[in-house]
Amino acid sequence: MRPGTAMLLFALLTLAACQREERDTRPQNSLGSGEQPTPVTTLEPGGQRASASDNKAASFEANAFHLSEGKRLFSWFNCSGCHANGGGGMGPALMDQKWLYGSSIESIHATIRDGRPKGMPSFRDKIPDDQIWELAAFVRSLSGNAPSSAAPQRNDDMMPHPSENRLPDAATLGKSP
Amino acid sequence: MKRLASTGFGTACVLFLQGCSGWQSALDPKGPAASELAWLIWFFTALCAVIWVLVMIALAAPLLMRPRTRSEPLALDAGADHRKLRVIVIAVGLTAAIVVGLTLLSFFANRTLAAIGSDAALTIRVTGHQWWWEVRYEDATPSRILTTANEIHIPAGEPVRLLLTSTDVIHSFWIPSLAGKLDLIPGHINVLDIRADKPGVYRGQCAEFCGAQHANMGTFIIAEPRAKFDAWWNDQLQPAGPPTNGEAKNGADLFLKRPCVMCHRIGGTPAGGTVAPDLTHVASRQTIAAGTLMMSRGNLAAWIADPQGVKPGSHMPVVELNGDELNAIVAYLEGLK
Known part of the structure; x- marks a missing residue:
């Protein structure tokens, strides 16, 4: 192979790295309505209930665009008013390993959409469904549950905590592997 | 055929030149800052064109002229060498003088620009967002502070001070007919003073690439006589009027029940979001989505x-509404004059 051809081939191959994620800005109805039953407790007869999974979950969970949109909405919708940048205040902390209703993105989505007892309001009809998924994906990244290749990077202004792509996974933090 | 081609070329040039006039052109100045800059542009261009032609003539002359026959090629000619040296010294001296002269012109033009707003009575804070402009009229009386979007009304013939900043990325504020461009930088305030000599509408454009919709981030300066401007300010300070018919009333309810309320503000209603354009008097503006669409019922929908x-x-975001809901919300917004 001639050096010129080899270089061209190499350049073409490196182009593939530019494809990081698709930016879907329209609602993805084809993936499902986002409706799934909302368990209000983890107590189930016969043990843990298998959480219903949603087709949208996978497409939002590890998508850099949706995660950064979720971060923007988290501040726009003043989630920090109760959750204080994930540290917790009037509402529970979001950057620890404790999950009152499970750590799955479906469960977080249900929490934002339908609310939870003791104060979490329902945002059904107030936030479009895809934006709720974006918020849910971002909330997971606050405890290190998003791939660091997709989680938001540092803020342009002062940061209350390390950027989401550098946060350690809360579930394994401090434990030997 | 050749004649036809040259005629076509001439027509094309004339057509292109027409792009240099109108409501967004640095070559069609409507204020002191833009006039100063336009004069500089023309003077620099003309002077450089003259120099370029002279240099080209000086370069072409030896090629075209018949070479002088010399009896002895190696003979020294002290007189000719001296003349050549003199030409070089004069050319270098002229170049230095022209460069210094142009620098001084540019310096004095800058002084003129800086003096425009030294006695500005009106201060407007312009905040860049992806991809629209938040416009806030400052006033010593808090109840007279006015927030609107994308359209900047100013009194004609008066200097106005603009405080430019941004909340997300760097944008640049450029009204070619009135002033040069200046960046909007997050966490920093830049000051731009403008004056529109005559009433009119002058279009502006974000001039620093700021993301996917950079091209659709337009703004308008609307210069009006002082009395009309004051009346406009007083009108804009009023809360939104109540919906006038049943459909608009439905729309007002839906606006509060649906995601609209999360981001937009409508004065006089519980809608108080500040992260998106203020819609209190949205129908009084000429365009929607930062100059992307003209204001009309169809375009709103x-x-x-x-x-x-x-x-x-x-x-x-795309908010899922059925046809009736969409019509109702549009009817409501259309009435927010």
Whole structure:
């Protein structure tokens, strides 16, 4: 192979790295309505209930665009008013390993959409469904549950905590592997 | 054929030149800052063109002239060498003088620009967002502070001070007919003073690439006589009027029940979001989505039904509404004069 051809081939191959994620800005109805039953407790007869999974979950969970949109909405919708940048205040902390209703993105989505007892309001009809998924994906990244290749990077202004792509996974933090 | 081609070329040039006039052109100045800059542009261009022609003539002359026959090629000619040296010294001296002269011109033009707003009575804070402009009229009386979007009304003939900043990325504020461009930088305030000599509408454009919809981030300066401007300010300070008919009333209810209320503010209603354009008097503006669409019922409906089709990537999400709901909300917004 001639050096010129080899270089061209190499350049073409490196182009593939530019494809990081698709930016879907329209609602993805084809993936499902986002409706799934909302368990209000983890107590189930016969043990843990298998959480219903949603087709949208996978497409939002590890998508850099949706995660950064979720971060923007988290501040726009003043989630920090109760959750204080994930540290917790009037509402529970979001950057620890404790999950009152499970750590799955479906469960977080249900929490934002339908609310939870003791104060979490329902945002059904107030936030479009895809934006709720974006918020849910971002909330997971606050405890290190998003791939660091997709989680938001540092803020342009002062940061209350390390950027989401550098946060350690809360579930394994401090434990030997 | 050749004649036809040259005629076509001439016509094309004339057509292109027409792009240099109108409501967004640095070569069609409507204020002191832009006039100063336009004069500089023309003077620099003309002077450089003259110098370029002279240099080209000086370069071409030896090629075209018949070479002088010399009896002895190696003979020294002290007189000719001296003349050549003199030409070089004169040329270098002229070049230095012209460069210094142009620098001084540019310096004095800058002084003129800086003096425009030294006695400005009106201060407007312009904040860049992806992809629209937040416009806040400052006033010593808090109840007279006015927030609007994308359209900047100013009194004609008076200097106005603009405080430019941004909340997300760097934008640049450029009204070619009135002033040069200046960046809007997050966490920093830049000061730009402008004056429009005559009433009129002058279009502006974000001039620093700021993301997917950079091209659709337009703004308008609307210069009006002082009395009209004061009346406009007083009108804009009023809360939104109540919906006039049943459909608009439904729309007002839906606006509060649906995601609209999360981001937009409508004065006089519980809607108080500040992260998106203030809609209190949205129908009094000439365009929607930062100069992307003209204000009309149809365009409002198109924008609400599919903002990601009109302006892909913008932060206005697609909200699922049925036809009746969409009509109702549009009827309500259309009435917010």
